[in-house]
Amino acid sequence: MTDQQTYQITRRTAAEYDPEVRARLERDAKEIIARYPKPRSALLPMLHLVQSVDGHITQAGIDFCAEMLDITSAQVTGVATFYTQYKKAPVGEYHVGVCINTLCAVMGGDQIWEELSAHVGVGHDEATEDGKVSLERIECNAACDFAPVMTVNWEFFDNMTPEKAKELVDDLRAGKQVLPSRGPGRLCTWKEASRVLAGFPDGLAHEGVQAGPESLRGLELARERGWTAPSADADHEQSHEPVQAGEVSDPPPNEPGKPIGGDVKPGSQEGRNQ
Amino acid sequence: MTTLTPVLTKTWDQPDSFTLAGYEREGGYRTLRRALDMEPDDIVQTVKDSGLRGRGGAGFPTGMKWGFLPPDSPNPRYLVVNADESEPGTCKDIPLMMANPHVLVEGVIISSYAIRSNHAFIYVRGEVLHVIRRLQAAVAEAYEAGYLGKDILGSGYDLELVVHTGAGAYICGEETALLDSLEGYRGQPRLKPPFPAVAGLYGGPTVINNVESIASVPSIVENGADWFTSMGTEKSAGFGIFSLSGHVTRPGQYEAPLGITLRELLDMAGGIRAGHRLKFWTPGGSSTPIFTDEHLDVPLDFESVGAAGSMLGTRALQIFDETVCVVRAVLRWSEFYAHESCGKCTPCREGTYWYKQMLKRLEAGQGSEEDLETLLDLSDNILGRSFCALGDGATSPVVSSIKLFRDEYVQHFERGRCPFDPAESTLWAGA
CATH class of the missing domain: 1.20.1440.230 (NADH-ubiquinone oxidoreductase 51kDa subunit, iron-sulphur binding domain)
Structure with a gap:
């Protein structure tokens, strides 16, 4: 976010939707706004909503959000440019993420990225000319036990290799059916995914596995060895006094005029979590 | 020897574990019925007595956090669940919400009732589409079943629960940045004090808890504080999900009492990948100082990891062998x-x-x-x-x-x- 990126939002001469699209957007936006005690809370889902129509954040989308929430377009732009899921330029119908945070990178994410990017011929946050596929170097996506991890339109593709990654993208470009490791029985488009993020379910929640194999490893071992949590009525040997406020040192309260983090000796880990 | 204690992960191998029917078959929402007959303050006391400490990294006692809400504020109170799991290496809440979103929903209802809140939010990161679907569906099913909405199960208690999707910003895992984001602003942290308990969402008294903390509440209310403290250590009570990733033979989720060691967990996970040895690891995500093979026997509880110079964090055990620079x-x-x-x-x-x-x-x-x-x-x-x-x-x-x-x-x-x-x-x- 503090990267030296300049977000150039494409300015349309008439930042307006055609009446039919506009009417649909208004209906959806009002539904979103009604979920919250205060209207402005609707802004993030509404940006996902306009992205579900335009594919990225356009001036029309910004102006629409501003008008619906009675704030300025500059205020909406300030929010839209802060979050990486809001795209400044069109992405592909299938937006492909490769996790390059440390663990996935080490497990092969870096090699996947290099080979895939060369294979497709596009770089970070760039789309192919046919508009089918775009690539992004993504940060940790909370699936580290499945490393190296990729995503397509925010669905999980686990335990990837450079070969599987290239095949995946080739299949997407060829219009072949591609299935996520932990996701529904069909891959939705970027715009369809954005609509779910805006809070409009697509009815696919019941499809796909409940858990990946890695998620079950501890449970399976416990079953195999007969390990369980203690039963509720068992006699408990230990009887502890609950932890008291004074015994907990983290997180230290921030006090005005004092270093945030409390009286921590700078540069040391002292005073934290002792 | 420490053994695994599946509680939150116990039903994950059932193909319909994420559905209302699957959850109720395993006893789901039974605790909610009991809880609604209890005095809210008694639930707060049970959670306090259990010694449950925040599972999102900082380890602050959950019941105590609830106790900080001012008793007489005129503003509405809010419960916000931090489901913005983004700390590098951390991968427990996402599989939890994919496999068992209802335990979180039940936890939200019981916790909201306990703190006398009528409006709760789950702030989930935006890059996990299928998890978001599962949460949306679970909340819809809970409304349908009368567990959410007006006059829940005839108790007179009302609760609205909104699944709110973020848009890609690690900083929104910081609780006050999360609140700004939930209010529709750039996710930037607020100056504390005032703490969210006093002035949080929309300036109202607000409790923000991690997914795993809230998901632990139903089992604590069901089985009692003594049951919870029979697991874990004196000051780090209960169970937690330990996430092993990287150069281990069987990476995955291992739910165990706090205080288990990496040596024990590695034994369960088949050790470091064949032909290699442990070089360094994180006990709780990338924000916790790294450990080496000298720390294999450090009990993974808040105090012991702290005393050894790091932090328990989110129990995100990223394992790197000697090939890694x-x-x-x-x-x-x-x-x-x-x-x-x-x-x-x-x-x-x-x-x-x-x-x-x-x-x-x-x-x-x-x-x-x-x-x-x-x-x-x-x-x-x-x-x-x-x-x-x-x-x-x-x-x-x-x-x-x-x-x-x-x-x-x-x-x-x-x-x-x-x-x-x-x-x-x-x-x-x-x-």
């Missing part, structure tokens, strides 16, 4: 912090930028001894001087790696290149 690992984490710094405060914004520049040079073998001193000096100027814990966290890998692996940094500039071959670390190395 520690400088490369730290550079990549630093690039992450620089990317995710919200820009509000100078120490973090500028500090993480310079981390990135210097570590790039060091990794390429073009640094110097002086760079290491500069990195440590820079860390002095970030830790304790940043606006929130993101900046503090960014210093952890840098400072701990220089302390533990200074020789490896030196090798880089002495040889003029990185002495490691990244190909040897990959999942397919040697295949």
Whole structure:
């Protein structure tokens, strides 16, 4: 976010939707706004909503959000440019993420990225000319036990290799059916995914596995060895006094005029979590 | 020997574990009925007595956090669940919500009732589409069944629950940045005090808890505080999900009492991948100082990990073997912090930028001894001087790696290149 990126939002001469699209957007936006005690809370889902129509954040989308929430377009732009899921330029119908945070990178994410990017011929946050596929170097996506991890339109593709990654993208470009490791029985488009993020379910929640194999490893071992949590009525040997406020040192309260983090000796880990 | 204690993960092998029917078959929502007959304060007391500490990293006692709400504020109270799981290495809440979203929903209802809130939110990160679907569906099913909405199960208690999707910003895992984001602003941390308990969402008294903390509430209310404290250690009670990733034979989720050691967990997970040995690991995500094989027997509870110089964090055990260059690992984490710094405060914004520049040079073998001193000096100027814990966290890998692996940094500039071959670390190395 503090990267030296300049977000150039494409300015349309008439930042307006055609009446039919506009009417649909208004209906959806009002539904979103009604979920919250205060209207402005609707802004993030509404940006996902306009992205579900335009594919990225356009001036029309910004102006629409501003008008619906009675704030300025500059205020909406300030929010839209802060979050990486809001795209400044069109992405592909299938937006492909490769996790390059440390663990996935080490497990092969870096090699996947290099080979895939060369294979497709596009770089970070760039789309192919046919508009089918775009690539992004993504940060940790909370699936580290499945490393190296990729995503397509925010669905999980686990335990990837450079070969599987290239095949995946080739299949997407060829219009072949591609299935996520932990996701529904069909891959939705970027715009369809954005609509779910805006809070409009697509009815696919019941499809796909409940858990990946890695998620079950501890449970399976416990079953195999007969390990369980203690039963509720068992006699408990230990009887502890609950932890008291004074015994907990983290997180230290921030006090005005004092270093945030409390009286921590700078540069040391002292005073934290002792 | 410590053994695993599946509670939250217990139903994950049932194909319909995420549905209302699957959850109720295993006794789901039974505790809710009991809880609605209890006095709210008694539930708060049970959670206090259980010693449950926040599972999102900081480890603050959950019941005590609830107790900080002012009794007489005129503003509505809110419960906000932090489901923005983004700390590198952390991967427990996402599988939990995919496999068993109803235990979170039931936890939200019981917790909201306990703190007398009528409006709750689950703030889930936006990059996990199928998890978001599962949450949306679970909440819809709960409304349908009369567990949410007006007059829940005839108790007279009302609760609205909204699933709110973020849009890609690690900083929104910081609780006050999360609140700003939920209010429709850029996710930047707020100055504390006032703490969210006093002035949080829309200025109202607000409790913000991690997914796993709230999901632990139904079992605590059902089985009692003594049951919970019969697991774990004296000051780190109960169970938690330990996430093993990286160079281990069977990476995955292992639910165990707090205080289990990495040695025990590695035994369960088949050890370090064949033919290799442990080099370094994180006990609780990238923001916790790294450990080495000297720390295999440190009990993984808040106190013991702290005393050994790191933090329990989110129990995100990222395991790296001897093929991994520690400088490369730290550079990549630093690039992450620089990317995710919200820009509000100078120490973090500028500090993480310079981390990135210097570590790039060091990794390429073009640094110097002086760079290491500069990195440590820079860390002095970030830790304790940043606006929130993101900046503090960014210093952890840098400072701990220089302390533990200074020789490896030196090798880089002495040889003029990185002495490691990244190909040897990959999942397919040697295949």
